[in-house]
Amino acid sequence: MASPLLSRCHHRTGVALPVLGDMILPLARLHELCGPARHSLAMIVAAATRGPVLWIAPAWDPEALNPDGISAFVDPARFLFVAARRAGDMLWTLEEALRSGAVPLAVADLPDPPGLTPVRRLHLAAETGAGAARSAPLGLILTPGTGGAPGIETRWHLAPAHDATHSTWRLDRLRARTAPPQSWTLTGQPGAWQVASQAMLRT
Numbered sequence: 001m002a003s004p005l006l007s008r009c010h011h012r013t014g015v016a017l018p019v020l021g022d023m024i025l026p027l028a029r030l031h032e033l034c035g036p037a038r039h040s041l042a043m044i045v046a047a048a049t050r051g052p053v054l055w056i057a058p059a060w061d062p063e064a065l066n067p068d069g070i071s072a073f074v075d076p077a078r079f080l081f082v083a084a085r086r087a088g089d090m091l092w093t094l095e096e097a098l099r100s101g102a103v104p105l106a107v108a109d110l111p112d113p114p115g116l117t118p119v120r121r122l123h124l125a126a127e128t129g130a131g132a133a134r135s136a137p138l139g140l141i142l143t144p145g146t147g148g149a150p151g152i153e154t155r156w157h158l159a160p161a162h163d164a165t166h167s168t169w170r171l172d173r174l175r176a177r178t179a180p181p182q183s184w185t186l187t188g189q190p191g192a193w194q195v196a197s198q199a200m201l202r203t
Contacts, residue, residue: 014026015027015028015135015136017045017048017049017138018048019044019045019048020044020048020186020193020195021184021193021195021197022173022179022182022184022195022197023156023171023173023184025045025138025153025154026153026154027126027130027135027136027137027138028126028127028129028130028136028137028138029123029126029138029139029153030098030119030122030123030126030139030140030141030152030153031138031139031140031141031152031153031154031155031156032113032140032141032142032143032147032149032152032154032155032156032175033045033140033141033142033143033147033155033156033157033158034142034143034144034145034146034147034148034155034156034157034174035145035146035147035156035157035158035159035172036158036159036160037158037159037160037169038142038143038144038157038158039065039109039142040073040158040169041156041158041171042107042140042142043070043072043073043074043190044073044190044193045105045138045140046073046074046078046105046107047073047074047190047191049104049105049138050104051078051103051104051105052078052079052080052103052104052105053074053078053079053080053103053104053105053106053107054079054080054082054093054097054103054105054106054107055079055080055081055082055107055109056082056084056090056093056094056097056106056107056108056109057081057082057083057084057090057108057109058083058084058087058090058109058111059083059084059085060085061109061111065079065081072189072190073190080103087110087111087112090108090109090110091108091110091114091118091121091122093108094106094108094122094139094141095118095121095122095125096125097129097137098122098125098126098128098129098137098139099125099126099128099129099132100129100132101128101129101130101131101132101136101137102129103137104135104137104138105137105138105140106137106138106139106140107139107140107141107142108139108140108141108142109142110141110142110143111144112143112144113141113143113147113148113149113150114141114149115149115150116150116151119149119150119151119152120151122139122141123151123153125139126138126139146174147174152175153176153177154173154175154176154177154179155173155174155175155176156171156172156173156174157171157172157174158170158171158172159172161185166187167187167189168185168186168187169185169186169187170183170184170185170186170198171183171184171185171186171195172184182197182198183197183198184196184197184198185198
């Protein structure tokens with residue numbers, strides 16, 4: 001009996017990573033983190049995972065992650081650092097890491113949002129990695145400002161909103177394929193966050 005070449009089964013894993021509150025990231029997909037506190041948000045995501053974290057950053061950037069700052073969120077010993085000489089090398093490294101499924105979390109700290117074609121390639125690489133590994137990999141790109149990479153699964157923005165007595169952060173879900181824009185406030189400290197929902201953002 002001949003087998004069909006096409007299947008009606010969905011190609012995605014359907015598995016997602018719960019990060020905090022309603023921040024849930026589908027695995028085997030690419031997500032975008034932006035805003036002035038995007039590095040802290042990446043650390044919050046890393047703390048929700050297990051295993052090594054591949055961190056890809058531009059070699060020409062004088063600013064680097066501080067292990068003392070990382071340790072407030074997650075064990076710095078989990079991180080493998082790659083210093084890429086070109087922006088294209090960063091995307092290539094991220095794509096190969098996702099395709100191999102060798103690490104559960106791969107992060108690229110990009111100077112600008114990538115275009116649609118690279119994003120599609122990264123999605124496909126993550127889906128391939130899901131078949132090659134015991135668990136599906138998660139891809140993150142960090143972009144300045146409010147981001148804007150086309151075709152990403154979700155886009156999240158984190159910014160400080162401190163006052164005289166409390167350390168507070170505003171978390172915005174700017175884009176998601178299956179959920180509307182939404183805002184939350186984070187208070188507390190890593191590992192003991194308190195999440196409160198805010199009014200829905202206007203699109």
